[in-house]
Structures are given as C-alpha cells and as structure tokens.
Amino acid sequence: MDHVVTIQDLANDDIVSVLDRARELLPVAHGDKRNDVLAGKILATCFFEPSTRTRLSFETAMHRLGGNVIGFADPSATSHLKGETLADAVRMVAGYADAIVLRHPQEGSAQLAAEISEVPVINGGDGAGQHPTQTLLDLFTIREEVGKLEGLTVGLLGDLRYGRTVHSLAAALARYDTTMHFIAPKSLAMPRRVTTELPDGWSAHAALDGILPELDLLYVTRIQKERFPDPEDYARVAGAYTISAEILRDAKPTLRILHPLPRVDEIATDVDGTDHAAYFRQAFNGVPVRMALLEMLLGSD
C-alpha cells in the first residue's frame, strides 16, 4: 500500500489491519500512553479547502505517534493563487515531508498527486469524490459500537445524493454482507452510479417509518440548505428527516447512530444523552484510525 486515494485501494485484509491496530492504539490516542514510532517523520497536511476535523485529527494522530506536521489550512496563503499547479505544489511538498494528506476541491486531485508524489499521498477528500479515511473511521466506529461488521442492517439517511461520505461507506459496507436501507427525499436519493456497483440487499425509502425497528445502525447526514432553491421546500424536507429521542422509542435498544458531523438540526440534541448517540465517539475515532494508517504507511517495519 503506497497511496490511499480511494477505499478500493485497501484490500479487506488492509482494512482489518487498520481497524485492529487502531483499537490497540486507543490508549495512545487518548494520551494515556506514549508512543514515538513516527519520531523524526514529517507529515504535510495540504488543505486547499477548509476542514476542521480531518485536518486536526491527522495532526493529532501524527503528534501522538511522535511525528511532526507541516502544512497549510488556507490556500490563499500559498502559491496556489499565483497560479501554481497542483502537480508543482505536490512535487515541492514531497521533497519536504514523508507523507502528504491532501484535501482539494476538485475530483481526481488525490489521484493526480499520487501519480506525481514520491512519498505516500492520503486523500483527505477530493471535491465530491472520495474520502477514504472517513470511511475507515466509520467502519471502525461501527465495529466498536455494534461489535462486528458482518451481516448488519444499516440505514443511511439524509442527503445521499451529494454526500461523498455515504457513497464510499455504502461501497465499503457491501463487502460485509450488509442489508442497506437508503432513506432520502427523492431529489437527494442515492445515485445510480453508486447503487449499480452494489450487490442485492439494498432498498430505497422515502421515510424511516417501519424500517427503524430493524436497524442495527443509522447513519445520518446533513441535508444542506443550498441544495434547495426554495427555502420552504428545505424546511419541510429537513423537518421530515429529523431524528429525535421520541422517534427512537421504536428502535432497538442497541441501535447506534452515526453522523460525520457537523450536524445542524437533523439529530435533535435530546438524542445526545441516549445510548444511541455514537457520533461524538465517531469523531474521536478519526484519531486512532489515522494513527494506524500513518503507522502503516510510515512505520519502519
């Protein structure tokens, strides 16, 4: 494994290795144990587009393993605005660092960077394309929270059309004999280019009613206001897909709810105190999972 551009770059065994190692690294991720396995290594975080969680969790992961971080979070402070190509920027950064995390607004940018860079490139999100480390931390969270990945019944709810997170997650869950329910308004349904790649065992629904009691896991995504020309349409649709403690009375007690965050009001705050809420632990899991991945790419053995 040289670069991590898409989740498809990781074989099933690679995924298991990352998840197993992430669990072992939990005490280090929490700061309870020290580990200097990446001492002397430098990670470059190149964020041509803003991101808080992805960038900070990569930086924390690197620091917790004794490594150092360089980079930028705002392309306006770089030569990008002077017209420098991504290829030139990558060649330059590859000379300064041992690995690169790239977030870029255009699809395919991480693939282009991987073809040029002499050091491993990790895709930290390319436009509406891929975000493989988010998928890894989602899988890790599911396994930690539910106890296994195989044979689960999972609901994906919200904006399934534009959310790259749910596209990669659906593709990854297909490896684990998952029964998938896609719950979205018609205008934000899961695209055909995603569903055609899935084996049987998925179905699409306009509402959560009737499905909720079957679910082991509910993955909620934000419905963005910008997707609706008419603000009233947005208000109506968003309201219909809000998860509250009241709605969850029908759910299995073991149901876990995930959300890539930030949330607005698609999950009411009264859910936060229930056993169902796993989204804050999910956000933390970005650290051990990215530690495991960095160790795999940069560690000496």
Next chain:
Amino acid sequence: MTDKLLKVQPIRNGTVIDHLRAGAGLKILDILDMAGTGNTVSLLINVPSSKQGRKDIIKIEDRELTESETERIALLSPGAHVNIIRNYSVAEKTAVEIPEEVAGVAHCPNTNCISNNERGAISRLLLRNREPVQLACAYCARLVAEEELQFL
C-alpha cells in the same frame, strides 16, 4: 458485386475504414478533420453488410492514420477495420480495438475533474468493460458514456 453497387472507385493509395457502425461515419469524419487537407475523401452511409446489416465506410486517398486517430475511431466504433491501401491492394488490415488506457484523446465529462482544471494535465480514460464499452476517468472515476465523449 459490392463495388458495382456502391459506384465508388477503389483507391490507389490511402486508407479505407470499413465495418464502421452505421451512423458513426459522420462523427468520425468530423474528428479526422479532413477539411482543408486536400485529400479526396468519400463517406458511404448505411451500406448493406452481410455481417452488420448496415455499415458506414470512409475512404481517404493518399493518407494513413495516426495512432491517436485510430484510437478515436475505436472509441466511436470498436471493431471497425482500418485497411491501408498501397497500389490498389490491401497492404495492412487491422481491426481497431479500444486500448486499456486512452490518454490525451478525450476529455473527462466531469467539469470539476482535476484533469479539466490543472494546467498540463493529460486526460486519461480507462477501459472498464469492452462489451458493452464502458470507460471511466482515471482521475475522478466518473463513468463516461459514448455520447459524452468530447475529443481533444
């Protein structure tokens, strides 16, 4: 028999592109950009064919095709035959095939793909499936339908 029916003279030197999918001829003529070259070109549309039912044929005098042109023909009409004619006889005959990777020939249809936005980037399409033809961008993985092909 066919020659009589077609009333088109055999050419002495040049290229005959045969067994084109019926309807592909005009598009291919367009991408070959023969206007202004001075070569004599004939296009035959909907020629009866025992194998294909109907086919198109293009005859170009005094010119052989480049590799990039052959790739374009393959993308629009895989299985077409390119015959190089020298002194009235077929000197070479090849069935065009879409290569596993087609570089610098057609744009990715995704306008937000890095290959359409980065100076100096060369578009690359990968052949995902041969029958039916399915191509995907090597960068953003966007699937490319034949009618979306925009040649460079």
